[in-house]
Amino acid sequence: MSFTLDSLAALIKSRRNDSASTSYTKTLLDAGMPRIAKKFGEEAVETVIAAMEGDRSALVNEAADTFYHLLVMLEARDISLDDVLRELERRTKQSGLAEKAARGAKE
């Protein structure tokens, strides 16, 4: 597939210079973090509900909404998708269980 999260993040960034009358992304960015965070939270909860209900089509839709709103939230804080991917890549050096155990030993 040629469409990637990178393409979507770039599209969202490009909307910064667009008009709010033609771009939903721009209306969100203009509205600010409380609105963006609220939308992200709503979409995340709707994703959880779709997963719990086992509704495959709803889960695909809500996951897409969640990814989109997360990328808008990152853009609003000037955090690039690459910043997040670098952190995920760093984590591949260790399994989640090993990381959890190391954290437990420190606490």
Ligand SMILES: N=c1c2ncn([C@@H]3O[C@H](COP(=O)(O)OP(=O)(O)OP(=O)(O)O)[C@@H](O)[C@H]3O)c2ncn1[C@@H]1O[C@H](COP(=O)(O)O)[C@@H](O)[C@H]1O
């Ligand atoms: N992927 C998305 C995307 N996913 C969801 N949404 C919007 O997110 C909103 C989801 O909120 P709701 O379901 O609660 O619907 P709503 O009641 O209309 O939303 P609100 O009025 O409460 O904000 C809807 O308006 C959707 O259209 C998205 N809007 C944009 N994109 C992507 O961003 C690109 C740029 O969009 P514009 O900035 O609008 O040109 C698009 O081409 C798409 O690729």
